[in-house]
Amino acid sequence: MKIGVVVFPGSNCDHDCEHIFKDVLGQYVEMIWHKETLLAGLDAIVLPGGFSYGDYLRTGAIARFSPVMGAVKEFAKKGGMVLGICNGFQILLEAGLLPGAMLRNRSLHFICKDVSVKVENAATAFTSAYESGQVLKIPIAHADGNYYTDPVTLAAMQANAQIVLRYCTPEGKITPEANPNGSLDNIAGIINAEGNVLGMMPHPERCAEAVLGNDDGKLIFLSMLESLKGNKKELKMVGAG
Amino acid sequence: MGYVEDLNDARTKLADFFSILVRGEEVKAKIHVTLKQGILDPQGKAIEHALDSLGFKNVGHVRVGKYLELDVNETDRVKADAKVKAMCEKLLANTIIEEYRYELAG
Numbered sequence: 192m193k194i195g196v197v198v199f200p201g202s203n204c205d206h207d208c209e210h211i212f213k214d215v216l217g218q219y220v221e222m223i224w225h226k227e228t229l230l231a232g233l234d235a236i237v238l239p240g241g242f243s244y245g246d247y248l249r250t251g252a253i254a255r256f257s258p259v260m261g262a263v264k265e266f267a268k269k270g271g272m273v274l275g276i277c278n279g280f281q282i283l284l285e286a287g288l289l290p291g292a293m294l295r296n297r298s299l300h301f302i303c304k305d306v307s308v309k310v311e312n313a314a315t316a317f318t319s320a321y322e323s324g325q326v327l328k329i330p331i332a333h334a335d336g337n338y339y340t341d342p343v344t345l346a347a348m349q350a351n352a353q354i355v356l357r358y359c360t361p362e363g364k365i366t367p368e369a370n371p372n373g374s375l376d377n378i379a380g381i382i383n384a385e386g387n388v389l390g391m392m393p394h395p396e397r398c399a400e401a402v403l404g405n406d407d408g409k410l411i412f413l414s415m416l417e418s419l420k421g422n423k424k425e426l427k428m429v430g431a432g
Numbered sequence: 433m434g435y436v437e438d439l440n441d442a443r444t445k446l447a448d449f450f451s452i453l454v455r456g457e458e459v460k461a462k463i464h465v466t467l468k469q470g471i472l473d474p475q476g477k478a479i480e481h482a483l484d485s486l487g488f489k490n491v492g493h494v495r496v497g498k499y500l501e502l503d504v505n506e507t508d509r510v511k512a513d514a515k516v517k518a519m520c521e522k523l524l525a526n527t528i529i530e531e532y533r534y535e536l537a538g
Contacts, residue, residue: 292528
C-alpha cells in the first residue's frame with residue numbers, strides 16, 4: 192500500500208507515522224509537503240500530530256488553508272481513507288471534514304500522559320482489528336483536545352456510532368474522572384458519516400511497537416491496511432465484472 | 433546624514449499625503465473574537481478564580497478573547513465591511529464555538 196503522510200510547517204509526528212507504516216508494517220510511504228496540490232496513487236493519507244503554523248489563531252486554523260488541503264478534501268470526497276492524529280484531528284475539524292471544534296483543555300494544562308481509551312465502534316475501517324469495547328492504553332499530548340459540538344450534531348453522531356473512541360477508566364468505565372480534557376461525552380476520536388475520515392486525539396503511532404513497551408495503537412494502522420486490501424479486492428471485482 | 437534622513441522623511445510624508453488624496457482614506461478594522469455565550473471558557477474561569485483570590489470578590493463571567501487590528505486595503509466602507517465579515521467567517525473566528533464583532537475606522 193502507498194500511504195501519504197502530510198508535512199505541515201510545525202508537524203512533529205510525521206516521521207513517527209512514516210516509521211510505523213514503513214519500518215513496522217512494511218508499506219511504501221510518501222512524505223507530502225503541504226505545498227503539494229496533486230495527490231496521485233495514494234491509498235490513504237495521514238495528517239500527523241504537531242503544531243502546524245505554531246498553533247497560531249487556533250489549532251489547525253491556518254493549516255486547513257494549506258495548498259495540500261484542497262487535494263486532501265478531494266481525496267476524502269472520493270472515499271479515500273484519511274486519518275488525522277492530534278493536530279491532524281484539529282485540522283480535519285477546522286477543514287470541516289469532521290464536525291465540531293476543539294476548546295482549550297478544561298485544566299488549561301498541556302497534558303502528556305498515557306490514558307485509557309475505549310473502542311466504542313470496532314466496525315470501522317480504522318478499528319476493525321480491535322474487539323468492540325476493548326480498552327487501549329495510549330498517550331495523549333495536547334493543550335486543545337476538549338472536543339465540542341452542538342447537541343444536534345452530537346445526537347446524530349451517537350445515533351450513527353460515529354463516536355469511535357472514548358476516554359475511560361482502565362476497566363473501561365466512562366466516567367467524568369477518566370476524561371482528561373473535558374471533552375464532550377468523553378470523546379477521544381470520531382469518524383465521519385461515510386466512514387472514511389477518522390480523527391483522534393491520542394497518538395497510536397507512539398505505541399505501536401512491543402519493543403517500546405506498548406503496541407496498543409498498532410491495530411489502528413493494521414485495520415487501515417486490512418480494509419484497504421478489502422477495498423482493492425472490491426475494486427478488482429468491479430473491474431473484472 | 434541628518435539632512436538626508438529629513439529629506440527621506442519629507443518624501444515619505446508627501447507620498448502618503450498624495451496617496452490619500454488619490455485613494456481616499458484606507459479603512460482599518462478592529463476585530464474582537466470571543467467564545468460564544470454558554471461555551472465553557474476555561475481561561476476565563478481561571479482568571480475569575482485568580483481575581484477572587486486577589487480580593488476582587490464576586491467578579492463574574494470573565495471571557496477571554498482575541499483582538500485583531502488590520503488594514504483592509506479598501507477605501508469604500510461598504511466593501512470593507514463585507515470583506516471583514518468574510519475574513520471573520522472564513523478564518524478569524526470558528527463560528528462553531530466563537531462569535532465576533534468589529535469596528536471599522538478611517
